[in-house]
Amino acid sequence: MNIVLIYFLLFSFWVTQVLGLKLTDVKGLSLLNLCIYLLLIAWAFEAVKKRRLLEPNSLNKYLILMIFVVVVSIPIKTLLSEVPRVSVLREIMAVKSWGNPYLLFFILFNIIDNQKTCRRALLGLGVLLIITVSTMLLVTFGVIQFGTVEVIKGGRSAGFAEPNQYASYLVLFIPLLLSSFLFQRSFLTKTTAAILFTMTLSGLAITGSRGGALSFLFGTAAYLLIVNRQKMIKLRAIMSVAATVLVMGITAYVVVPSNVKQVLSQKFDPAGSEDLDDYTSGRTKIWHNGLLLFIDSPIFGHGQNTFVPLMEKRFLIGANSHNDYLLYLVHYGIIGLAIFLMIFTKICQHVWYHLKATTNPWSKQLYISYIAGFLGYAFSMLSVNVFSPRYIFWIYTAVIYKYAQLETSKRV
Numbered sequence: 001m002n003i004v005l006i007y008f009l010l011f012s013f014w015v016t017q018v019l020g021l022k023l024t025d026v027k028g029l030s031l032l033n034l035c036i037y038l039l040l041i042a043w044a045f046e047a048v049k050k051r052r053l054l055e056p057n058s059l060n061k062y063l064i065l066m067i068f069v070v071v072v073s074i075p076i077k078t079l080l081s082e083v084p085r086v087s088v089l090r091e092i093m094a095v096k097s098w099g100n101p102y103l104l105f106f107i108l109f110n111i112i113d114n115q116k117t118c119r120r121a122l123l124g125l126g127v128l129l130i131i132t133v134s135t136m137l138l139v140t141f142g143v144i145q146f147g148t149v150e151v152i153k154g155g156r157s158a159g160f161a162e163p164n165q166y167a168s169y170l171v172l173f174i175p176l177l178l179s180s181f182l183f184q185r186s187f188l189t190k191t192t193a194a195i196l197f198t199m200t201l202s203g204l205a206i207t208g209s210r211g212g213a214l215s216f217l218f219g220t221a222a223y224l225l226i227v228n229r230q231k232m233i234k235l236r237a238i239m240s241v242a243a244t245v246l247v248m249g250i251t252a253y254v255v256v257p258s259n260v261k262q263v264l265s266q267k268f269d270p271a272g273s274e275d276l277d278d279y280t281s282g283r284t285k286i287w288h289n290g291l292l293l294f295i296d297s298p299i300f301g302h303g304q305n306t307f308v309p310l311m312e313k314r315f316l317i318g319a320n321s322h323n324d325y326l327l328y329l330v331h332y333g334i335i336g337l338a339i340f341l342m343i344f345t346k347i348c349q350h351v352w353y354h355l356k357a358t359t360n361p362w363s364k365q366l367y368i369s370y371i372a373g374f375l376g377y378a379f380s381m382l383s384v385n386v387f388s389p390r391y392i393f394w395i396y397t398a399v400i401y402k403y404a405q406l407e408t409s410k411r412v
Contacts, residue, residue, distance in 0.1 A: 077303020132159030154263035167212025201252035211383035219376025301333035
């Protein structure tokens with residue numbers, strides 16, 4: 001039953017993001033929220049059965065602390081009075097919306113009770129990746145028109161959200177496809193993984209995201225270093241794998257439409273820009289101004305959702321931070337960013353510990369894929385605000401966390 005709810009969650013996310021499906025105009029009653037309510041009921045049943053609300057893990061206290069900081073930011077925002085017409089009800093609803101991905105982590109970690117469900121959840125995440133990449137490619141090549149997926153300026157596109165965010169999502173899962181290609185023995189599985197890997201790289205190219213491209217390189221480099229350190233691939237073979245990835249990347253670039261190639265050549269060529277600010281699409285100026293906002297309230301921040309209105313008020317620039325770490329600094333101060341970084345550090349430490357502890361080859365591949373994707377995803381947040389992909393990231397993280405816990409209890 002729980003895996004049905006997880007599949008329904010992924011389906012709800014997809015139809016909400018891509019098809020724009022609404023059950024009603026009443027806030028809080030979207031299809032995705034309905035699914036979360038059903039999952040909460042399932043969590044309640046599990047809590048009663050186990051006589052425990054939260055199963056222990058290394059993240060619980062830091063996630064709760066992060067939620068507390070965000071809640072406290074509401075009175076801070078009200079007291080500072082930098083943003084007019086602050087509605088407490090709207091602020092509470094904003095906290096709920098921001099906290100949904102964390103809530104999903106709590107729910108899924110506590111309702112998944114076996115490795116079979118973990119594997120099926122991973123399969124669901126893989127199917128979601130294939131569907132979003134496929135529809136994106138079909139729309140880009142003009143084969144179909146589909147929901148909110150559309151070709152924007154220069155031929156750029158995304159499977160959901162906007163291109164830079166979608167690039168972060170792709171970077172998170174690319175190592176999983178690479179593991180399937182490298183380590184599966186079945187010819188059919190290897191071939192399928194190679195095709196999907198190339199399709200995903202084409203999707204990454206079509207996003208036209210420079211940050212996505214750099215994050216992919218960062219994540220792939222981390223992947224190759226880890227598999228070498230774990231002695232799963234010899235040093236000589238690393239060059240062969242890197243060359244294979246390069247060939248697949250070139251193939252992915254070759255098959256994308258000509259207008260996308262033109263946009264990519266323009267975006268990656270610094271000679272076409274007047275200065276660094278122009279080359280980064282105004283990001284350096286935004287980051288500079290964002291740091292000035294942070295200095296004004298460095299400890300506790302200015303409160304949630306204040307970056308955009310304060311940028312407009314003080315610098316006459318209507319833009320978000322294009323950097324999630326800077327966003328946390330401005331909204332929640334150094335305290336909020338420190339807790340957020342601690343969350344990410346704990347995730348990496350936890351999965352790395354289980355990577356070193358396991359002797360199961362498939363588990364090693366899974367943990368390495370997650371760590372490499374996680375590092376690429378975290379790197380991408382230096383140049384983009386990740387909103388929609390947060391849901392998938394925390395679903396993925398919950399599944400990996402639970403799988404690791406179940407594997408440990410099985411070994412004991």
